[in-house]
Amino acid sequence: MRTVMRLPVGQIQALLRVLYGCQISTGEMVVEVLHRVVKHAKPVLEAIKG
Secondary structure (H helix, E strand, O other): OOOOOOOOHHHHHHHHHHHHOOOOOHHHHHHHHHHHHHHHHHHHHHHHHO
């Protein structure tokens, strides 16, 4: 939602809460994004390191 719909974190939280009754903190969202970045960047970094 952040990338595709360009929604701010607060709006994503509100949408998830209203539609699914799911309360997610900003920290949880940020941590998940960082995990995904690491997952996708790791092969590239390993290739650069040689």
